[in-house]
Structures are given as C-alpha cells and as structure tokens.
Amino acid sequence: MLSREHLNAGHVVLKQAEHYLDDGKRLDLAQRFIAGSIQQMSRVLKYYRSRLEEKAVFDEVLEDFQKELQKLPTAQSVEQLMASEGHTREKYYSTFDTIIQHPDFIFEKRTKRPPHNRLNALISFGNSIVYTMCLSEIYKTYLDPRIGYLHSTNFRRFSLNLDIAEIFKPIIVDRLIFSLVNKKMLTKKHFEKLTDGILLSEEGRKVFISELDKKMQTTVQHRHLGKSVSYRRLIRLELYKLQKHLLGEKPYEPYTAKW
Template sequence: MGSTKYITSMGELSRKDNSLCFRRDGKNVYIPIENTKEIYCLNEVSINSKLLDFLGQNHIVVHFFNYYGGYSGTFYPKDQYMSGRLLVRQVEKFQEQRMQVAKAIVRGIGINIYEILYHYYKHNKKEVKETIDWIKKEFYGSVDQAENVKSLMSAEGELWMRFYSCFPHFLPEDFVMNKRVKRPPDNPMNAMVSFGNTLLYTKTISAIFRTHLDQRISYLHEPSEGRFSLSLDLSEVFKPVIVYRTIFDLVNNRKIQVEKHFDKKVNYCLLNDEGRKIFIEAFEGRMESVFQHLVLKRKVSYRTALKLDCYKLIKCILEDKEFKPFSLKEGY
C-alpha cells in the first residue's frame, strides 16, 4: 500500500532508532520511515511524545479511529506549508464567491453519479434511467438556480437519495439500504459507506496538508470548529468514484459477504477485522488505479487526482480561474 500504513491490531507504536516499531503480543513489527506519508490506527494504539516528535520531523500524518470505525482525530505535524497570502485570499473567496465554488462541487457530484449510473444503464440495468434523466433534466438546473447554500445542499441531498434508490437494481438484496444511517451504521451497506467515506475524508486531509490551503475555510460545508471542513468539500466529488465503486465491486463480485464480514448487534453493524482488511485493500487499490488525464496527457492515479483538485482550488483562489472538480466523464 505504498505510502500508507494501516494498523488494525491493539498494541504500542514507538520509535526504534530511525524506524517505527509496532509491538503487539510480545512481537515487534518494524515499519520503515522512508516513503511513509500517513498511518491509520484502526484499533487501540499506545504512543508517546518521543514518537510524535519523530513523526513530526518526518512530516507523517497519523489518523485515529474509534471502535465503531469512526474518525477520532489526526496528528498533524507542525504546518510547514503556511501561506498568509493564500489564507487571506481563501477567506476573501469565501466572502465574495462562496456560492460559485459550492455550486461547482455539487454539480461535480451529480456528474460523477450520472457516470456511475450510466455504466449500469449500458449494462442492461434500464431501471436506473429515471434517475439518469432526472439528473440531466432537473438536477443541474436546480444547482444553477440555488440562491443559497441551504437550497444547494437540499438539491445535493435529493441527489444522494435518488442514487441510493437505484441500488436494488444492481446490488444483491442483502446489501440494499432503506436510508443512510451514519452513527452508528445499522446495516452492511451503511457500514461500508461510513467506513469508506471516513477513509476518503482522511485521505483528503493528508492531501490538503501538503498544500498551502487552510483546512478550516470551506465553501459548501459551513466552516466550523472541531473538523476539517475543507476536506469535506473536496472529498465529495470523489465519493461516487472511489467509495461507491469500491463497494459495488466488492459486493457484486462477492469479495465481501454479509454472513462472513460483518459484526451485527442490536442497533449497529460494522465490518469485522477480515472485512476491514478486504475493504482497505480494495480501497487502496482504487486510489492507486489510473486513468488517462485529458489535460496532462498521461496516466494519473485517483490519489493524484485528489491532490490536483487541491491545486485547482488554489488557482481558483489566487488566479480567479473557474473551479472544476474532478469529472469522471472528462477525465481530469
């Protein structure tokens, strides 16, 4: 998995000379520091300040998750990419042209969901045509006509609901969800969506960290205390492309099965250890898969596409260029 390391077991993470050492059940597993950019702690992991200092020196981001697979927080090395000029312009863009950027994001979600559904329509799932037609004939118009962020997010909400309503047409019955439930997820599909969205959100945190953008100044989501709201913005258009395509592949090829890969209790449902490992491997595979970039004229991974969207936003902020988030249709 290259630059990303996942820790799925309980144990202790420490510095050992110039390497990372993860100790569990009396055994040491060494993680080379070279090329490691981010670490995911998906279980109870003990750390100390000596380790944090070492991680900070090497600019490694660490994401922590709770028992339910939910995001707890991120260790963020001292900001090495601070830019006062960009911060001022980022705030000005929020004050003066927030709706312009927010509309681009929501329109981008629609474009990518359309492409996902059109794939199934071409493969004889004609039942999705109603939603495809709605996106083309009504959704884009409602985005253009939205006068405030509230009405824009209402249009986005309807888009996701119509997308979910198409699932019974191309997924097995035991993976269909009646509605989106987040905390905690209540069925296998919600469990995978929540886990996948959180992985993507943290990938976006890592991508933004390596630019001069400020995580706190967002355009679609309200800037708020206690979360990186710009990461929520920039991850949105990639959800259909990365999270849902990963899920659909795992489910339809029976790599993930309800009876084998989930822990179900009275009011929640979670991926078990084996299920998480399968999901993470598929998710990372999707992030590293490549497509022909229309502008760069070369093959680019989705991980790189996420980073390129950060740079597109910087150009929008500093050079007033139109922000066009990643489009599955256009290939850039």
C-alpha cells in the same frame, strides 16, 4: 523575515477566507462542488446502465439529475444547494439495489452513526477513509482544511476535505463497494451486529482497505495533462485547481470521470 513559502501559504489562506466570507463567491464554489458531485454520480449510473437490463431505473434518475444541474445556478443559498444535493443523493442511492441485486446487501435508506445495515456500513466506512485521504492531501498544499464552502466552516473541525470528497466518493467508494459485493469479496460474515447498528468486522475492514489501496494506485487518463495519474494524485490535482480559482488564475472546474 518570513520565507517565500510562508508568504505564499498566507496569501492562499487569506484568499480562501475571502471566498468564504463573500456570499457570492462562496455560493459559486458550493455550486461547483455540487455540480461535480452530480456529474460523478451520473457517470457511475451510466456505467452500470450500459451493463444491466433495467435501464429505465437509471434513465429516470439521470433525467432527474439533469433537472437538478440546471437548477443549481438559481440557488440563493448554500442551504438550498445542500437540499438539492440531498435530493440527488437520495435518488442515486435508490439505484443501489438494482446495481447490487443481493439479498444480504439491501439499501433501504441511508443511515449513519451507526449504520443500520451492511450496505450503509460499507458506505460510511469508505466515506470516512476518503475524508481522511482528502485531508492528508490538503496538508500537502497551502490550503487550510478548516475553511470549506459547501460544508459550513467551523474552526474546531475540518470541512474543506468534505467538499473535495463530494467529487470522489461516487467514483472511488461506491464503485469499490459494488465490485467487492458483486465479486463476493465481502459477504455477510464480514459484519458485526451491535446493539444499535452494524459495522464491518476487523477482517472486513482489512479486505476493504487492501482493495481501496489498490484502487488508489490505479491510474486514469487525465485529459488536461495528457497522461495517466493515480486516483490519489487526482485528489491533489483537484486541490491545486481550487487554489488557482482562489488566486483568480483559473475558474475551478470539478474533475469528471471518463470511463
């Protein structure tokens, strides 16, 4: 006899697969993840807009974000949504030099594997940790990490953690990077030049991980629960919301920061 837990887990994964195989249901979830990501990026930009003088830079990008949000429901495919996400992220990254204003941390353009400058090295390192965090939280639910909606499912690798991470990268990784650089907790001495790129040194990684751990333990007020929860707990709650969506209990609404 299978236990109730095994039956529940099997039912959730079955529903997860159904939502992936049904083009309409998959597109709907992919739209929700993209909308959540854009809203979080907007939140970050509004936070810095209120603190910096160059408001026009932020106003232009925020206006562009609103247009992209309005276009999301008309997308006909996940590929279209990914293109929209790529456009908004490019616009978002264009504000980083205004936020940081440091000659040792100029953005230029997004580069990965390997990153070509210090800022890209920080983004890649931070994002990789958030992907791992999301994966570890998925393992505490009935969800299968191999079935994602925005990022293509491939049963040899994980994709659901990449979907969930879209909601949290701006408010966890990016804000931490701005803080570490602006407070001079990370400087150019914390990086190593490779033949084809730049990476954080071991000391730099220790500083980043230590501060990220502190951030994950800090709490924010959760308006639906009416209490404070840690950032790590927020990730788990996001997964529970997705689970309810898949089971037809309540439509998934991405978390939006309110600071």
